[in-house]
Amino acid sequence: xxxxxxxxxxxxxxxxVPDSLALADTSSLLATGIVDSTGMLEVIAFLEETFSVTVNxxxxxxxxxxxxxxxxxxxxxxxx
Amino acid sequence: MCGIAGIVALREGIxxxxxxxxxxxxxxxxxxxxxxxxxxxxRRAGLAHARLSIIDVATGQQPMASADESLWLVFNGxxxxxxxxxxxxxxxxxxxxxxxxxxxxxxxxxxxxxxxxERFNGQWAIAxxxxxxxxxxxxxxxxxxxxxxxxxxxxxxxxxxxxxxxxADPGVxxxxxxxxxxxxxxxxxxxxxxxxxxxxREVEPGHVxxxxxxxxTDRAWWTPRYAPEAGLRDGNxxxxxxxxxxxxATSLRMLRADVPVGSYLSGGLDSSLIAALGREAVGARFxxxxxxxxxAEFDESAHQRAVVERLGTEHHAIRIRGRDIADVFPQxxxxxxxxxxxxxxxxxxxxxxxxxxxxxxxxxTGEGADEMFAGYDLFREGRIRRFWARQPHSRLRPRxxxxxxxxxxxxxxxxxxxxxxxxxxxxxxxxRPGFAHGPRWSATSTLKRLFEPSHATAAARYxxxxxxxxxxxxxxxDWTPLAQDQYLECRTLxxxxxxxxxxxxxxxxxxxxxxxxxxDREVVGLAQALPDSAKLLGLDEKHVLKQVxxxxxxxxxxxxxxxxxxxxxxxxFFGDGEPGWVGEVTSPAAIAxxxxxxxxxxxxxxxxxRVRAQAGPTSNSDNMGVVGILSTQMLHRLFVEANPAxxxxxxxxxxxxxx
Numbered sequence: 173x174x175x176x177x178x179x180x181x182x183x184x185x186x187x188x189v190p191d192s193l194a195l196a197d198t199s200s201l202l203a204t205g206i207v208d209s210t211g212m213l214e215v216i217a218f219l220e221e222t223f224s225v226t227v228n229x230x231x232x233x234x235x236x237x238x239x240x241x242x243x244x245x246x247x248x249x250x251x252x
Numbered sequence: 253m254c255g256i257a258g259i260v261a262l263r264e265g266i267x268x269x270x271x272x273x274x275x276x277x278x279x280x281x282x283x284x285x286x287x288x289x290x291x292x293x294x295r296r297a298g299l300a301h302a303r304l305s306i307i308d309v310a311t312g313q314q315p316m317a318s319a320d321e322s323l324w325l326v327f328n329g330x331x332x333x334x335x336x337x338x339x340x341x342x343x344x345x346x347x348x349x350x351x352x353x354x355x356x357x358x359x360x361x362x363x364x365x366x367x368x369x370e371r372f373n374g375q376w377a378i379a380x381x382x383x384x385x386x387x388x389x390x391x392x393x394x395x396x397x398x399x400x401x402x403x404x405x406x407x408x409x410x411x412x413x414x415x416x417x418x419x420a421d422p423g424v425x426x427x428x429x430x431x432x433x434x435x436x437x438x439x440x441x442x443x444x445x446x447x448x449x450x451x452x453r454e455v456e457p458g459h460v461x462x463x464x465x466x467x468x469t470d471r472a473w474w475t476p477r478y479a480p481e482a483g484l485r486d487g488n489x490x491x492x493x494x495x496x497x498x499x500x501a502t503s504l505r506m507l508r509a510d511v512p513v514g515s516y517l518s519g520g521l522d523s524s525l526i527a528a529l530g531r532e533a534v535g536a537r538f539x540x541x542x543x544x545x546x547x548a549e550f551d552e553s554a555h556q557r558a559v560v561e562r563l564g565t566e567h568h569a570i571r572i573r574g575r576d577i578a579d580v581f582p583q584x585x586x587x588x589x590x591x592x593x594x595x596x597x598x599x600x601x602x603x604x605x606x607x608x609x610x611x612x613x614x615x616x617t618g619e620g621a622d623e624m625f626a627g628y629d630l631f632r633e634g635r636i637r638r639f640w641a642r643q644p645h646s647r648l649r650p651r652x653x654x655x656x657x658x659x660x661x662x663x664x665x666x667x668x669x670x671x672x673x674x675x676x677x678x679x680x681x682x683x684r685p686g687f688a689h690g691p692r693w694s695a696t697s698t699l700k701r702l703f704e705p706s707h708a709t710a711a712a713r714y715x716x717x718x719x720x721x722x723x724x725x726x727x728x729x730d731w732t733p734l735a736q737d738q739y740l741e742c743r744t745l746x747x748x749x750x751x752x753x754x755x756x757x758x759x760x761x762x763x764x765x766x767x768x769x770x771x772d773r774e775v776v777g778l779a780q781a782l783p784d785s786a787k788l789l790g791l792d793e794k795h796v797l798k799q800v801x802x803x804x805x806x807x808x809x810x811x812x813x814x815x816x817x818x819x820x821x822x823x824x825f826f827g828d829g830e831p832g833w834v835g836e837v838t839s840p841a842a843i844a845x846x847x848x849x850x851x852x853x854x855x856x857x858x859x860x861x862r863v864r865a866q867a868g869p870t871s872n873s874d875n876m877g878v879v880g881i882l883s884t885q886m887l888h889r890l891f892v893e894a895n896p897a898x899x900x901x902x903x904x905x906x907x908x909x910x911x
Contacts, residue, residue, distance in 0.1 A: 189853070190708075209674065210872060212670055232670060
């Protein structure tokens with residue numbers, strides 16, 4: 173599974189998103205309310221465990237974490 | 253305090269109300285009124301009553317009639333100014349047979365008809381049957397402290413303090429109301445006139461509903477009016493006025509009872525102030541009651557001890573563990589009669605049990621202070637977000653958000669950029685009603701994704717916020733933003749959830765009556781006449797109350813940061829010793845039978861919470877989601893699959909039959 177699929181799988185399962193919701197890769201996870209502030213900590217823990225990256229305080233911004241797409245790109249930059 | 257019920261035929265030719273059914277309706281309200289039962293019946297109407305004797309214990313039996321028996325009444329609650337009203341009515345020529353406040357209601361209605369309610373300072377649900385003009389009157393107090401539900405079925409209207417009594421007739425359909433579920437997953441409770449059950453309605457707070465010869469009317473006899481008075485602009489004048497009004501309100505509630513009155517004591521400002529004023533009113537030691545928690549995040553026992561020491565009360569506390577919450581939760585749902593997104597009612601259920609065990613029937617509480625005097629962070633958050641919205645690109649203004657939520661270990665504002673994303677939404681709509689509540693309502697309603705797809709589709713067509721905002725009182729648009737927020741907070745959270753699911757229902761589960769000095773007619777009127785600055789001065793909440801409290805409470809209690817009352821949520825249900833009912837109500841078969849939740853999504857959330865039970869904190873969303881699933885499923889099991897009404901026929905102290 174590539175990073176995008178792993179991220180999607182995590183978001184759908186961890187935040188119990190039903191398939192019927194058809195969540196787009198570019199949908200904002202905060203604006204849709206799927207991820208709340210504590211949920212964001214879960215996203216960060218998932219990234220650190222799964223991709224062996226460290227997310228710094230100054231990287232905790234919507235541009236890095238607010239959609240499946242943003243997260244995937246962020247992981248790629250961090251791992252690259 | 254009591255339970256009331258009744259059946260009135262909506263037209264001629266309907267069979268007269270069944271005597272055993274009336275008795276069973278009263279019997280299913282036994283927890284509200286275990287002392288005596290009574291019924292009245294004529295060709296068209298039946299009234300039933302379960303009594304908890306507090307005022308005029310010897311002669312206050314109900315149903316009660318006027319001297320000429322043209323008017324019959326069942327009444328749940330208290331009219332605290334009944335002594336003054338009684339004197340006024342006597343001066344107008346009325347003759348009284350008892351010392352009860354119940355009889356005052358009858359004479360007041362005879363004298364002033366529906367205009368009598370404005371004269372009452374109290375908390376009530378009333379059903380009056382006027383035989384002379386075949387008129388049924390259903391009425392609730394200003395903020396709906398006392399409950400009253402009704403259902404129209406088989407040619408008659410049936411009403412009761414609790415929904416379970418309406419289900420004493422097995423012919424009344426029992427199904428969860430889909431729109432009420434959407435409201436719950438937005439506001440935390442259905443809003444009157446909706447109830448959690450399809451077809452069952454709730455008389456709205458401050459409303460009077462009448463039935464007469466096939467004609468139904470329903471109107472607000474009271475509406476809040478926020479109108480600052482110039483004479484209260486001076487802070488010292490305001491503080492003196494608040495102290496006097498609160499002292500009177502507390503004294504009325506402390507002394508107008510023929511049984512001893514105790515007080516809840518959370519350790520926060522509001523209940524501590526009430527306990528202090530109660531101590532002054534009674535002039536002697538009295539009993540206070542608290543919950544404490546093992547988990548330091550929720551526990552306030554150090555502050556409770558400081559107040560007890562200062563006031564010298566006879567104090568009782570009950571220590572609550574997560575497991576206790578899980579064990580009583582099915583009973584909590586049975587009494588709350590609605591889905592819950594929080595476990596916070598459960599400790600209140602256990603607390604009223606403690607009160608009952610100490611022989612106390614009446615307690616004062618601090619409920620209402622945060623709504624009347626602007627105590628909640630939501631009001632501060634609303635003020636900051638509106639200030640920020642005037643300069644939406646400001647980098648400094650959103651940093652004021654960091655001043656909020658100091659008591660939350662997992663504060664959303666710890667990640668500043670994300671907090672801005674969360675709180676900064678909709679800034680362009682800062683002038684709209686509901687702006688301050690937007691983040692809370694949208695965070696809650698995102699949990700609708702747990703709904704089963706066909707339910708979710710139907711839910712998407714119903715917008716409870718739009719419906720609410722279309723039903724605002726005239727004058728709302730002229731109120732200050734803070735007053736608007738206060739109104740919405742009362743309407744969407746205080747009345748339906750705090751006073752009801754977490755208040756009346758949890759108290760009455762153990763036959764304990766709550767009395768709320770902050771909801772006294774004069775206190776409410778005064779609070780709504782204060783300038784905003786007396787309530788929220790800058791970001792200093794409940795400013796005027798703190799001034800008052802400084803004269804009678806330890807500084808540590810007055811100056812401590814406000815701590816919202818919360819209790820362990822998701823973690824309470826899982827882990828070692830998980831109660832059997834949790835697995836039962838969430839089995840795939842049970843989820844399918846209720847038809848509310850998406851089986852896969854619900855299972856994913858439950859698995860996550862089970863895994864995380866020991867691992868540490870769960871998020872606000874997960875907490876609400878899991879408590880919402882457990883309570884909805886339990887409600888379906890207890891009220892839809894089974895029938896919550898008892899079948900016992902209580903022994904009747906009063907039984908009157910008229911043709």
